[in-house]
Amino acid sequence: MRKRILISDIAKSLGISVTTVSFILNGKAKEKRISEGLTKRVLDYVKKVGYKPNQLAQSLRTGQSKILGLIVEDISNPFFSNVAKDIEKIAYDNGYHIIYCSMDNDATKAKELIQLFYDRQVDGYIITPPEGLEDTLSNLNKNNVPLVLFDRYIPTLETHYVVLDNFKGAFEATSHLLANPQNKKVGYVSLYSNQTQMRDRLEGYMKAIDDHQQQAYIKKIKIDEEEGEAIEQLHAFMHDNRLDAVLFATNYLAIDGLKAVKQYGMNLPHMVAFDDHTLFKLHEPAISVVTQDTSAIANELIHTLLNEIKGKNKELQKIVIPCELQVRGSSVISQETLEQTS
Amino acid sequence: MRKRILISDIAKSLGISVTTVSFILNGKAKEKRISEGLTKRVLDYVKKVGYKPNQLAQSLRTGQSKILGLIVEDISNPFFSNVAKDIEKIAYDNGYHIIYCSMDNDATKAKELIQLFYDRQVDGYIITPPEGLEDTLSNLNKNNVPLVLFDRYIPTLETHYVVLDNFKGAFEATSHLLANPQNKKVGYVSLYSNQTQMRDRLEGYMKAIDDHQQQAYIKKIKIDEEEGEAIEQLHAFMHDNRLDAVLFATNYLAIDGLKAVKQYGMNLPHMVAFDDHTLFKLHEPAISVVTQDTSAIANELIHTLLNEIKGKNKELQKIVIPCELQVRGSSVISQETLEQTS
DNA sequence: ATATCATGCTAAAAGGATTTATTACAGAAA
DNA sequence: TTTCTGTAATAAATCCTTTTAGCATGATAT
Numbered sequence: 001m002r003k004r005i006l007i008s009d010i011a012k013s014l015g016i017s018v019t020t021v022s023f024i025l026n027g028k029a030k031e032k033r034i035s036e037g038l039t040k041r042v043l044d045y046v047k048k049v050g051y052k053p054n055q056l057a058q059s060l061r062t063g064q065s066k067i068l069g070l071i072v073e074d075i076s077n078p079f080f081s082n083v084a085k086d087i088e089k090i091a092y093d094n095g096y097h098i099i100y101c102s103m104d105n106d107a108t109k110a111k112e113l114i115q116l117f118y119d120r121q122v123d124g125y126i127i128t129p130p131e132g133l134e135d136t137l138s139n140l141n142k143n144n145v146p147l148v149l150f151d152r153y154i155p156t157l158e159t160h161y162v163v164l165d166n167f168k169g170a171f172e173a174t175s176h177l178l179a180n181p182q183n184k185k186v187g188y189v190s191l192y193s194n195q196t197q198m199r200d201r202l203e204g205y206m207k208a209i210d211d212h213q214q215q216a217y218i219k220k221i222k223i224d225e226e227e228g229e230a231i232e233q234l235h236a237f238m239h240d241n242r243l244d245a246v247l248f249a250t251n252y253l254a255i256d257g258l259k260a261v262k263q264y265g266m267n268l269p270h271m272v273a274f275d276d277h278t279l280f281k282l283h284e285p286a287i288s289v290v291t292q293d294t295s296a297i298a299n300e301l302i303h304t305l306l307n308e309i310k311g312k313n314k315e316l317q318k319i320v321i322p323c324e325l326q327v328r329g330s331s332v333i334s335q336e337t338l339e340q341t342s
Numbered sequence: 343m344r345k346r347i348l349i350s351d352i353a354k355s356l357g358i359s360v361t362t363v364s365f366i367l368n369g370k371a372k373e374k375r376i377s378e379g380l381t382k383r384v385l386d387y388v389k390k391v392g393y394k395p396n397q398l399a400q401s402l403r404t405g406q407s408k409i410l411g412l413i414v415e416d417i418s419n420p421f422f423s424n425v426a427k428d429i430e431k432i433a434y435d436n437g438y439h440i441i442y443c444s445m446d447n448d449a450t451k452a453k454e455l456i457q458l459f460y461d462r463q464v465d466g467y468i469i470t471p472p473e474g475l476e477d478t479l480s481n482l483n484k485n486n487v488p489l490v491l492f493d494r495y496i497p498t499l500e501t502h503y504v505v506l507d508n509f510k511g512a513f514e515a516t517s518h519l520l521a522n523p524q525n526k527k528v529g530y531v532s533l534y535s536n537q538t539q540m541r542d543r544l545e546g547y548m549k550a551i552d553d554h555q556q557q558a559y560i561k562k563i564k565i566d567e568e569e570g571e572a573i574e575q576l577h578a579f580m581h582d583n584r585l586d587a588v589l590f591a592t593n594y595l596a597i598d599g600l601k602a603v604k605q606y607g608m609n610l611p612h613m614v615a616f617d618d619h620t621l622f623k624l625h626e627p628a629i630s631v632v633t634q635d636t637s638a639i640a641n642e643l644i645h646t647l648l649n650e651i652k653g654k655n656k657e658l659q660k661i662v663i664p665c666e667l668q669v670r671g672s673s674v675i676s677q678e679t680l681e682q683t684s
Numbered sequence: 685a686t687a688t689c690a691t692g693c694t695a696a697a698a699g700g701a702t703t704t705a706t707t708a709c710a711g712a713a714a
Numbered sequence: 715t716t717t718c719t720g721t722a723a724t725a726a727a728t729c730c731t732t733t734t735a736g737c738a739t740g741a742t743a744t
Contacts, residue, residue: 006730007730007732016693016694017695018694019693019695019696019732020692020694022731022732023693023732023733033690033691033692034693035691035693038693052461053730053731054463054729054730054731055461055462055463056398056401056407056729057402057729057730057731057732058731058732059398059731060396060399060698060700060701060729060730060731061698061699061730061731061732061733062699062731062732062733065398067441075417075423075426075427076420076423076424076427078418081417081423085418088442088443088444092443092458097441097462099409099440100430101430101434102430119394120397120439121396121397121398258624259623259624277620278597278619278621279620281601282597282601283624284604284626348700348701349701349702359723359724359725360701360702361703361723361724361726362722362723362724364701364702364703365703365723368702374722374723375721375722376722377721377722380723395700395701396699396700397701398699398701399699399700399701399702399729400701400702401701401729402699402700402702402728402730403702403729404701404702405729
């Protein structure tokens with residue numbers, strides 16, 4: 001790590017002014033009528049000595065930190081960490097860095113983080129909003145802070161967002177389960193949450209149930225429920241209702257469901273889960289899932305945000321990513337087979 | 343988000359100088375002999391209006407960005423993302439932020455990231471070094487850039503590091519497998535890598551094998567091997583050698599191993615993996631693991647780094663975290679039982 | 685001969701904090 | 715009265731860029 005070299009060092013070495021160097025480095029040579037010869041001389045020299053501007057000084061002067069704040073529900077959930085990984089990549093390619101945080105669906109924590117990032121002068125936010133964040137986000141919005149929501153949105157708020165086609169995903173998954181004549185009782189496991197993604201998934205489930213004129217069985221778990229308690233409740237729900245099949249609203253709920261099945265030695269009902277997980281492919285039987293194209297989501301998110309920062313978004317971006325139902329063993333193997341092996 | 347308020351606004355409102363306010367805010371009131379009355383007045387006012395210094399200006403002036411760079415092998419691996427989560431938390435509590443990146447064990451990418459972070463003026467690094475980074479790290483070291491390695495270290499480099507007791511972990515896991523008289527042929531799956539953690543795990547395995555006067559069966563996989571190819575190789579390794587048991591050097595190698603078993607319909611050998619994974623607990627049978635206390639690792643890492651930044655490390659910190667062997671079904675269920683159910 | 689214009693470059697301000705060097709003053713000592 | 719000391723506060727420099735406003739110069743138009 002050679003000693004940091006300054007723009008003034010360059011100016012001095014070349015016997016010209018700092019202003020000129022700065023103009024050239026910022027691509028304003030033509031606009032500012034700097035001669036081509038000098039421009040080349042400067043660029044060559046800069047390259048030779050490997051000068052990199054001091055980001056902090058640059059940020060202070062321009063008011064752009066070139067840092068984006070990413071606040072997700074839980075970075076250790078593979079769905080979010082995969083999105084984060086892609087976002088990170090694209091951001092870097094555009095000269096931005098990411099600072100991230102998990103807010104564990106806790107509104108207070110989310111507010112703190114938003115404030116923290118604001119104090120750090122992030123240039124924009126990507127957020128999976130928990131409930132109770134309307135006011136804070138509305139505030140950001142009013143102040144024209146670049147903001148894109150994802151996974152869920154706030155209906156009363158006119159913000160950009162990128163979400164999955166949750167209704168369709170849940171509808172198709174439920175229809176798929178109901179298409180098997182074995183499956184009369186198809187339950188749905190979700191969270192006590194009015195977040196849009198949960199609302200839409202529930203509606204998709206209900207629509208499919210109604211279309212088949214079947215009875216709905218719905219179980220909601222508290223968002224911050226302890227694992228043991230959740231497992232017990234899931235067992236009771238599946239067992240007491242003698243469910244044939246279950247749709248799980250998130251991957252971790254499905255994992256809790258699997259734990260319940262294992263712990264209580266139950267027969268595994270037919271099942272589908274939202275959002276894939278390494279576990280699901282290897283589970284015996286493999287678990288069917290409604291998957292989101294994380295890389296498409298990341299792409300839309302970061303590009304919408306960068307466009308907003310550059311003032312290039314003509315209109316509000318309400319982006320809905322299609323989902324895909326991946327059928328695996330858990331929703332097709334016959335109950336009899338399952339009962340034999342378990 | 344109220345309009346940002348400056349230190350000069352405060353000075354003006356209170357009819358005093360910016361200098362005085364700054365001294366007070368930086369806890370130098372006594373040292374600079376600012377009267378207690380004024381100090382209190384300023385602090386109260388600052389609190390009332392909710393002033394927060396502009397980080398960028400502060401950083402530019404002090405040369406401290408209050409940002410730490412975290413470069414790990416793969417942030418989507420739960421082992422690393424859990425460590426990251428804890429590090430993040432402690433860093434925040436100490437007024438630091440983290441920017442992170444995955445380097446996928448690619449030395450070139452790692453070098454770029456280190457340079458990128460350097461240009462961003464991070465105050466320190468936490469790195470899981472890939473091979474081929476000696477020179478770059480040595481350079482950081484020479485320039486007194488605060489640096490802590492983890493998961494593995496560079497033997498020729500006098501840096502702080504935090505690693506697992508890999509030798510002991512592998513030794514105990516292998517001994518555990520060999521303790522079962524059924525298990526004659528115990529293999530070891532690792533990576534083509536001379537990183538210290540891999541070297542030490544191999545030595546631990548060898549020691550246990552030698553102690554039991556057994557034959558060693560070692561399979562190394564290319565670091566960037568495609569999944570399909572790795573699975574095929576693992577199948578061949580386990581099948582051709584008719585192994586009774588296998589120790590896997592990482593969680594993702596073990597997952598590839600499980601995929602091989604599933605894909606080729608093999609009998610599951612007894613097995614133990616390094617580093618836990620959600621999958622392992624739910625797998626049937628559950629997979630035994632050598633676990634690392636991620637929170638202890640995170641603690642040691644961040645505190646060593648912060649101490650280094652503050653110049654409080656009297657001596658080189660070479661921290662070895664004890665490991666724990668968690669025995670689950672995969673290494674105790676009898677082969678016969680396994681053969682029946684699979 | 686003077687005003688106008690385009691060209692090519694630069695001095696200095698600005699961004700918002702920290703820190704060094706200095707001032708102003710009251711009271712004690714000479 | 716003058717000098718010194720200690721206290722309480724501040725002016726100005728500094729960190730490193732970007733950006734505004736402006737200065738020379740020579741050519742063209744009037």
